[in-house]
Amino acid sequence: MDYPLKKSFTNKPHTARSTLKAVQDIFFPRSCIQCSGPVEDSPYLYICKNCLGFLILAHPPNCKRCGYPFLADKILSKNCPHCAELNPNYSRGYTLCLAKKTGRQLIHNLKYNNGLYVMKDLESIIQQLPHLKKICQDAILVPVPLHPTKFRERGFNQSQAFAQVLQKTLNANIQVKNILIRTRFTRSQTALSREQRKQNIRNAFALSANIKLGFEKKYILIDDVFTTGSTANACAKVLKKAGIQTIELITLGHG
Ligand SMILES: [Zn+2]
Ligand SMILES: [Zn+2]
Structure with missing residues (x-):
């Protein structure tokens, strides 16, 4: 897929593109x-x-559950303050950057500013995190779905757009499959506490009708932001219940 860019950059040959870009x-x-x-x-x-x-990229080593980047001398994987209360239904969690300052603006532009134009920058970020290729090799990426009302409002699902950039950039035999649906409209999680988020999102997801699952495959949930992990975890629960053995999570930003 080619992303509609804000300033209409195209796939013209490199020299023509450079001239066009300069103009x-x-x-x-x-x-x-x-x-x-x-x-x-x-x-x-x-x-x-x-x-x-x-822009703080999440280079390894990271927390195994939420992907928060730790300094090499402080590997706190058992006591990460960001996910200590999470009982994950997935085995590993990764993130690309901290959702602070520039990282936060990147996600904000994507979600609220009709910002598919930031996708080229997202490709550049992915290229700087080479460990992602091995993680995504032969995997099925499952975007966290939006409710149809939200989808109509925004015009696209930002998690699906993110999954497609991973697929395009990593060249790792990746499939993107929308196998989850949102079964009810949930209010915005932004102002809710950890426990309220968990309640709010409970039973909000289900498997789409008539889908075939490859149980030997690795499924990676794709979400825009890791805050408390409750949304992704609710999705992981549905996949786990369906019998999928290997479930991981990649978020664009953390925080
Ligand atoms: Zn963590
Ligand atoms: Zn600046």
Whole structure:
């Protein structure tokens, strides 16, 4: 899939694309998602050089349940404060970056600003996390579904878009399958406590009708943000109940 970009970059040959990009940059200077300043001489399209320092990627080692990146001298995998109360229905959790400052803006633009244009920058982030290729090799990625009402409002499912970028970028025989549905509309989790989130999301997901599961396959749930893990965990519960043995989780941001 090719993503509709904000400033219509295309798949033209490299030289033509570079010229086109240079011309576009004159007439439509790209602005940074974090500081709104111009983006020049940056490896990203929508993150300026100054704000690169506020993008914290989740390089290993990480918490095994939520993917939070630990400094090598502080591996706290048994006592991670972010997921200590989670009883996961999946075996491993990973994330791409901290959802703070630039990372937070990336997710915010994607979700609320009709921001499929940030997908090219997401590709660049994935390329900097080579351990993801092995994790996703031959796996089936399962985006956390949106309720149809939400889907109509937003026009796309951000978790599905994220899954498709992983598929496109990692070249690891990945399939993306929408095998889960949301069975009821749930209120926004943003203002809820950990326990309220758990209650709010309980029984909100089910398997789609008429799907075939490959029980020998690894299924990886794909979500935009890891906050308390309750949404992804509710989805993992459905997959587990259906008999799937290997379930993992990848979120775009943590926090
Ligand atoms: Zn900036
Ligand atoms: Zn954790």
